Amino acid sequence: MxxxxxxxxxxxxxxxxxxxxDDLRATIExxxxxASAELESLKVEAAAxxxxxxxxxxxxxxxxAELAALKAKATDLExxxxxxxxxxxxxxxxxGVAPTALPVEGAATPEAVNHLEKFMxxxxxxxxxxxxxAHKAAIIKAxx
Amino acid sequence: MANSIVAAPAVLAESVxxxxxxxxxxxxxxxxxxxxLEGQAGKAVQVPLVGYGTASQxxxxxxLTGDDANLTAATVTLKHFKYSARFSPLDVKSYGAQYLVNxxxxxxxxxxxxxxxxxxxxxxxxxxxxxxxxxxxxxxxAELITAKQTLDQARAGDPRSFVLNPTYAxxxxxxxxxxxxxxxxxxxxSSGKIGFVAGANSYMWSTLPTNSENLxxxxxxxDAIAVAAGLPYSEIPGFDMAVATDDQSGLSIQIxxxxxxxxxxxxxxxxxxxxxxxxxxxxxxxTTA
Numbered sequence: 001m002x003x004x005x006x007x008x009x010x011x012x013x014x015x016x017x018x019x020x021x022d023d024l025r026a027t028i029e030x031x032x033x034x035a036s037a038e039l040e041s042l043k044v045e046a047a048a049x050x051x052x053x054x055x056x057x058x059x060x061x062x063x064x065a066e067l068a069a070l071k072a073k074a075t076d077l078e079x080x081x082x083x084x085x086x087x088x089x090x091x092x093x094x095x096g097v098a099p100t101a102l103p104v105e106g107a108a109t110p111e112a113v114n115h116l117e118k119f120m121x122x123x124x125x126x127x128x129x130x131x132x133x134a135h136k137a138a139i140i141k142a143x144x
Numbered sequence: 145m146a147n148s149i150v151a152a153p154a155v156l157a158e159s160v161x162x163x164x165x166x167x168x169x170x171x172x173x174x175x176x177x178x179x180x181l182e183g184q185a186g187k188a189v190q191v192p193l194v195g196y197g198t199a200s201q202x203x204x205x206x207x208l209t210g211d212d213a214n215l216t217a218a219t220v221t222l223k224h225f226k227y228s229a230r231f232s233p234l235d236v237k238s239y240g241a242q243y244l245v246n247x248x249x250x251x252x253x254x255x256x257x258x259x260x261x262x263x264x265x266x267x268x269x270x271x272x273x274x275x276x277x278x279x280x281x282x283x284x285x286a287e288l289i290t291a292k293q294t295l296d297q298a299r300a301g302d303p304r305s306f307v308l309n310p311t312y313a314x315x316x317x318x319x320x321x322x323x324x325x326x327x328x329x330x331x332x333x334s335s336g337k338i339g340f341v342a343g344a345n346s347y348m349w350s351t352l353p354t355n356s357e358n359l360x361x362x363x364x365x366x367d368a369i370a371v372a373a374g375l376p377y378s379e380i381p382g383f384d385m386a387v388a389t390d391d392q393s394g395l396s397i398q399i400x401x402x403x404x405x406x407x408x409x410x411x412x413x414x415x416x417x418x419x420x421x422x423x424x425x426x427x428x429x430x431t432t433a
Contacts, residue, residue: 116151119151119154120151120154124180124387124388124389124396125389125391126391128158128388129158129161129162129388129389129390129391132155132158133158133162139151139155140155140240140241140242140245141240141241141242142151142241143151143152143154143155143240143241144149144151144152144236144237144240144241144244
């Protein structure tokens, strides 16, 4: 190979390398810019999420306060309901009606008094005699 | 407890004691010891006599000298009385406890009361109580006062009683001095009872015996007669037992009930009772001759 040929080849190589270098530089610059943009975007996104979290926390706090207020209100209402029952009983009694509690569903109803059993459980003496005289018919009826 | 006789004795005991209570009011006028303790016939009971005492002046002897010479006691020996009846199980099952109460209570009460009164009546003889007033065929208010005078002089204890047979008791209801100015509004007219008169409770004793001494009544202080009662120790296998006590007098009755081998229900009312002479001068017999 001649000198001219060698020079020409070297120039071509240098040109190619320069082009390749430029490409690499462009790529690196491009990559650098992209990373910066991405980082910037992530920062923006994080800031938005922080704001959202703060907003939600504030909301939650507000809801907690609202719940406490509602519970207090419910208690007040329950108490006013009892007072209303008492008031109703007082009004009923004032017109000569003896208020009687209605049996609660599921609650055990009181059993009828077993006078014989009660009589037999008392010790001999005045108390037993008085009980016998007070419930004589029921005791005798149940005795046999 | 249905279809069982376990509770029946308790029911009968309460019924019988209530019936006896009305038949032995005069016992309230005697010195008495009534308990529900169990014993047996022949048991001796010391009955303090309600009397009078005389206080003495305190001296060097201190309190060691007894001043209760007139507050003594009488020994009463208890006897065992019982009234038993038998009932068909079919009747009891068919008619229930009310049938038992109706059939047993009145008869048992009369029988037991009469047995108790009989013990007292046997004491009312001249050999025990020498003081007597011949009050003739009928008794007057003035004669009651005479008897009261005798008790006063003997310093008989309180409360005091006039116990009269029906002739004397009913005769007094028409006594002009008891009716007095009240006329038809007098208590003896409306109630048919003499009640409290001349400082004493009056009782009618329908079955007061004459004791072959023309006895028609008596006036007494509480210390004249001592009575005592208790309950027999009774354990019969297969029988149920119950006790009832009159809270006013303390008198108790015991009821035993069980089924005999014959099949009949045996119901028994039982008690221990006795009477004894207390202070002989605290009783005046009223006689018709």
